Amino acid sequence: RRYLSIDLYDEFMEDLLEDDRARPTEVYQRISSKWLGQFRIPISTIYLNQRIEGTFEIKTPPILFGYTRSTTGTEAPEYTSMLIGSSLPDMRELTHISLFISLEPNVEIPTFDTHGLECIELEQTKAR
Structure with missing residues (x-):
């Protein structure tokens, strides 16, 4: 694995209790989660x-089924563009996440001493 993957989920509880009389003594709930998206960052970037x-x-x-895009400002989002080769509208707008990632304690970047290693290159190449 060369990436740190962060998956974003929306978790919600669904009440399954049908009889309101049993509500004080019984709890029947289902916890569901829906995948909203993913962010990947190379581990080498974090390391360096x-x-x-x-x-x-x-x-x-x-398309995120069961969700609607909230309007920000005075303009309503437009969902009129079509995907090429598809009959479904492209309802996706850019979604962003603000993150702070750090390595603590700081990890020293190792230095490699190649001076003592044998070289199998031609003498002309080494002379350059």
């Missing part, structure tokens, strides 16, 4: 920088 902070785009599916 030791700390990453910022706002990153989350890869989301084209």
Whole structure:
């Protein structure tokens, strides 16, 4: 694995109790979660920088069933564009997440001493 993958889920509880008289003594609930998207960052980036902070785009599916996009500002989101080769509208807009990732304690980046290693290159190449 060369990436740190962060999956974003929406978790909600569904009440399964049908009889309101039993509500004080019994609890029947189902916890469900829906996948909203994923963010991947190379582990080498975290390792070399030791700390990453910022706002990153989350890869989301084209349509999130059961969700509506809230309007921000005065403009309503447009869902009129069509996917090529598909009859479903592309309801996806860019979704972002703000993260702060750090390695603690700080990890020293190792240095490799190649001076004592044998070289199998031609003498002309070594002379350059």
